[in-house]
Structure formats: structure tokens, C-alpha cells
């Protein structure tokens with residue numbers, strides 16, 4: 001196997017517990033909402049595409065049982081965490097653009113917070129369509145980066161105040177705007193595609209808890225945070241604290257995801 005992680009997985013080479021403190025706290029809350037939107041119900045088999053350490057995988061196991069769940073991710077540390085957390089699930093190293101699964105092997109294929117990291121989203125959508133049986137469901141969700149993901153918005157607004165060239169995810173990444181996943185799915189030949197929004201939140205004891213998530217170096221925000229000089233990083237944190245109004249008590253940040261669900265034609 002190629003030892004270099006694939007492009008989208010490069011900033012996800014961390015243990016699952018570290019991811020949880022940054023993004024997993026949101027994706028665990030999102031997973032049951034997303035599973036409801038996708039129509040995950042007992043008796044089905046499901047493929048979790050870009051499973052990470054297994055936030056959605058866990059919900060699929062609760063609803064379908066471990067033998068009915070297959071999970072795929074290109075990050076080997078995440079695959080190891082997902083396997084350890086969900087014994088009995090078939091967890092494979094692989095990427096959405098070339099899913100290591102047979103044709104029509106599943107009733108559902110779901111990608112939670114993954115499409116924007118793929119190098120070829122059209123190929124990913126087409127592979128998810130191939131992976132489900134005729135009539136099977138394909139679902140994906142991505143944070144609405146411009147307004148609906150307060151934790152990332154706060155980070156990028158603070159970072160832009162210090163570094164105007166900061167790679168704000170709202171500018172660099174796709175599929176967080178209305179209609180984008182629907183368009184992708186329709187072009188991939190899926191039918192009856194519908195979009196919804198899903199809302200979750202996470203509560204932080206203090207700014208240190210929030211800031212430690214960025215220092216974990218995960219995803220575009222964490223990667224940017226660690227790339228800064230010590231002085232600039234301290235300035236970003238100051239900006240962020242100001243934007244939060246210097247909280248003296250716990251505070252809650254909301255997150256909205258765009259979700260689309262379609263079907264492979266029967």
C-alpha cells in the first residue's frame with residue numbers, strides 16, 4: 001500500500017480520541033439526524049463512506065447490527081479507531097472515488113462530512129450509486145461553512161483577521177451551499193433527490209476547550225492553526241475570544257449541515 005495518505009485524508013492522520021475533541025463531538029450529534037434523513041431502518045445493510053473513527057458507524061450498528069454495516073476510510077488511524085470501537089463491522093481502507101465494495105452490495109450508502117474532502121466528488125457520487133442496489137438510497141451531508149458551522153466560522157473569521165490569505169473553508173470547499181449536493185447526485189444519475197438541513201450543537205466548558213480542538217491539527221482549520229507562528233497563533237486566539245465576548249461560563253456553538261438523499265433508479 002502507498003504509505004502517503006490520499007490528498008483528502010492528509011489532515012486526518014490522528015487517533016479517533018483526538019478527532020472527537022475537535023469534530024467528533026459534532027459528528028456524533030449529527031449521525032442520528034443524518035441516519036433518520038437517509039431512512040436507515042432495521043433490516044437494511046449500509047455502507048459508511050469516509051467513516052472516520054466511526055461516529056455514524058456507531059448509529060448504523062445500533063440500528064442495523066454490526067454484520068450489516070461496512071465502513072470505508074482512507075485514513076489508517078481512523079480505520080484502526082473505527083475497528084476498535086465497532087467490533088464486527090467490516091472496516092476497509094479505501095476512498096470514495098474507488099470504493100472497495102461489490103456492485104449493488106448495500107441498501108444504503110452514506111457519506112457524513114466527506115464529499116468536500118474528495119478529490120473527485122463526481123466519481124464519489126457515482127461509486128456510491130454503484131454500491132447500492134437498484135432502488136437503494138445514497139445520502140451525503142456537508143457543513144454549511146458560510147454561516148451554519150459556528151465553530152469553523154469563528155476560527156476562520158479570527159484567522160482571516162490575522163492572515164487575510166487564510167484558506168477559509170467557506171471559500172475553498174464545496175457542497176455546503178444549497179443545491180450543491182443535489183446537483184452532484186442528479187448528475188450521477190440518482191433520482192428523487194431531496195435536500196434538507198440538519199442542526200446540532202456542542203457545549204464547551206471554556207475557550208481552552210474550544211482552542212485545544214484547533215491545536216489538534218485536524219482538518220483545514222487545525223492544519224492552518226499549526227502552520228502559524230506562535231505570535232500569529234496567539235493573535236488568532238485573541239481574535240476568537242473577542243468574537244465570543246470573553247465568555248466566563250460554558251457556551252454552546254451551533255452547526256447546520258446540508259443533507260441530500262437520492263435513490264439509484266430501480
Ligand SMILES: C[S@@+](CC[C@H](N)C(=O)[O-])C[C@H]1O[C@@H](n2cnc3c(N)ncnc32)[C@H](O)[C@@H]1O
Pocket residue numbers: 006007008009012023024027028049050051052053054055056072073074075078094095096097111112113114117118119
Ligand atoms: C470530517 S471527517 C468525517 C468523518 C466521519 N464521517 C464523521 O462524521 O465523523 C472527513 C473524513 O473524510 C475522510 N476522507 C478524506 N478523503 C476521502 C476520500 N477521498 N474518500 C473517502 N473518505 C475520505 C477523512 O479521512 C475523514 O475521515
